[in-house]
Amino acid sequence: MxxxxxxxxxxxxxxxxxxxxxxxxxxxxxxxxxxxxxxxxxxxxxxxxxxxxxxxxxxxxxxxxxxxxxxxxxxxxxxxxxxxxxxxxxxxxxxxxxxxxxxxxxxxxxxxxxxxxxxxxxxxxxxxxxxARRHAPCFENVFKKEVASLERIYYARCRNIAGPHTAHTATAPKKDLLATTTTTTTNSANPSQTIAEEGRSLLTNLLREALRGDDLTGGRLALSHFLASLGCHDLGLMRDTFGYPDAISNINVNAPFYSALMHYNGSATRDEHPFTLMYETGTDAVPRCDAHLAVYGNTKTVSMSYGLPYAWDGPMRVVVETTGDKGELRRTESVSTWEETFGxxxxxxxxxxxxxxxxxxxARDAIQDLKLFQNIYDQYDRQCGTIRTPLG
CATH class of the missing domain: 3.40.50.720 (NAD(P)-binding Rossmann-like Domain)
Structure with missing residues (x-):
């Protein structure tokens, strides 16, 4: 070596x-x-x-x-x-x-x-x-370059609706998984049990920090757990493509389904036209993964489909759709296997x-995901009336 x-x-x-x-x-x-x-x-x-x-x-x-x-x-x-x-x-x-x-x-x-x-x-x-998604060759070498070439972004959509799979645990957590105290029982005969008990206390404290208090309601816990499982991978890919959103609105929590509108002022494009990204995600009992990031311009649509963050049974695929000289649809496709992506x-x-x-x-970049989590929690709280504003 x-x-x-x-x-x-x-x-x-x-x-x-x-x-x-x-x-x-x-x-x-x-x-x-x-x-x-x-x-x-x-x-x-x-x-x-x-x-x-x-x-x-x-x-x-x-x-x-x-x-x-x-x-x-x-x-x-x-x-x-x-x-x-x-x-x-x-x-x-x-x-x-x-x-x-x-x-x-x-x-x-x-x-x-x-x-x-x-x-x-x-x-x-x-x-x-x-x-790993953010290192996929088709994302780095094709998707980001094609999006950057758009004269104007009119709309974008990020979707991840996944069925049961061993590659994710994005189901709503039970509140009894949290520790009722911060005391950890030492069990020298079973180190794994000791670590698990300590994890319960750490999870409770971290959620109190993230959600700013002891109000660990079912909706807030479900939203937090989902963002920290499937959501963080989607949002990181979104940030890598467009940057940090300028505003967030219309948070919907109907666990295990979630959605939000991300608003951009257009600084990622040369003419600075604003656009909106719809983020929709959730889990159900249908064994499939419907996940993609799509960007719509006037003469070109660029989309990337992908599987679960740690699934080994599907590639990442970038599709570019344009109009040909005779008005026909032109479609090009680039693929990265999971071996290429993780490599x-x-x-x-x-x-x-x-x-x-x-x-x-x-780590500095990853903090932006946690800031985005916090913005989503705050907007959800405003909509639920737990934060009072001049508008009520």
Whole structure:
């Protein structure tokens, strides 16, 4: 292994994303990555279905075994959302880079604690946020360029309506999953149970920070959980294409379906015409994923369809539709497989950490998603009458 090889420790919670996506791609990038150890807090024994017979990495029984291993340069933090902050900061304090699953955390205050730790981290340790869609070759090389070429954007739509799949958990959470106290019971015989109990307390505190108080109603919990599961991937793709919206209106929460209008003043286009993006999303019992981002100009429509963030059974597809010289429809298509998409993300990660290249999905960028979450919560509260305004 050369000095450019990153030695990796993986913190997992039984994620399908690790087993079906990241591990297979990491195994092909042997010049850039070597997996050293793997922790899965959903497993109660020393075996793991993610490990192949020819894998040389160790299965460890605690996260601390990875955090204290001086041979590890990079930690993949795919623990539950409420544990992102804890293990990201612990890895940074140990001088290790972190790739943390999207979202960075659940509250702006938590994200600020992470970025503060990154600034003070030894070994110039950095944080990279996993959001593979934004690294897909067809998104980077086709979709964004085609959208930028539009003289004017008239309308845009972002939709993600998904049925049951092991690649997502975007169902409304039960309130009894939250801790009633912030006391964690220590169980030295079962570290995973201890971590789970601590996670309940951390989740409660993070939601109180994000939702600004103890009013953890069913609607607010459902909205928060959805944004932190499927929603953050959609909104990150939207921001990457258009930038941060100038206003948000018409929040609809009818769990497990949600919608909102995002308003842009047109600064992303040369003539600065305003436009609106309709965001519609939800889950049901139909086994399919209807997900795309579509942009409508006058002479061109650009759309990108995609599957679930961590699905391994479908490509990302960009379609450009224009009118031919004789008035006929012209349609071109570009496709990126999941192997190409996750490979591009891991190559971008290596370039960021080892070559000093700029990255799109940094911790600073991820804070914008959490700010957008907060704007959505605030608008929802206004519509529900929990925030009083001069208009009532």
């Amino acid at each position: 050369t000095q450019t090889t990153l030695h990796v420790g993986i913190l997992s919670a039984g994620n399908q994303s690790i087993q079906n996506l990241y591990l297979p791609v990491l195994r092909t990038l042997t010049a850039s990555y070597q997996i050293v150890s793997f922790y899965d807090f959903s497993q109660q024994n020393n075996t793991n279905p993610a490990k192949h017979d020819n894998d040389s990495f160790a299965i460890v029984s605690t996260p601390e075994a990875i955090l204290t291993d001086t041979t590890i340069d990079l930690v993949l933090n795919f623990m539950p959302n409420e544990l992102h902050e804890k293990y990201t900061i612990a890895a940074l304090q140990a001088g290790k880079h972190v790739m943390v699953e999207n979202p960075l955390s659940l509250s702006l205050q938590s994200a600020k604690r992470i970025t503060d730790a990154e600034k003070q981290a030894p070994n110039d340790a950095k944080v990279f946020v996993a959001c 591009a993300e891991l190559c971008a990660l290596h370039g960021f950490l080892k070559e000093g290249k700029e990255a799109q999905t940094t």
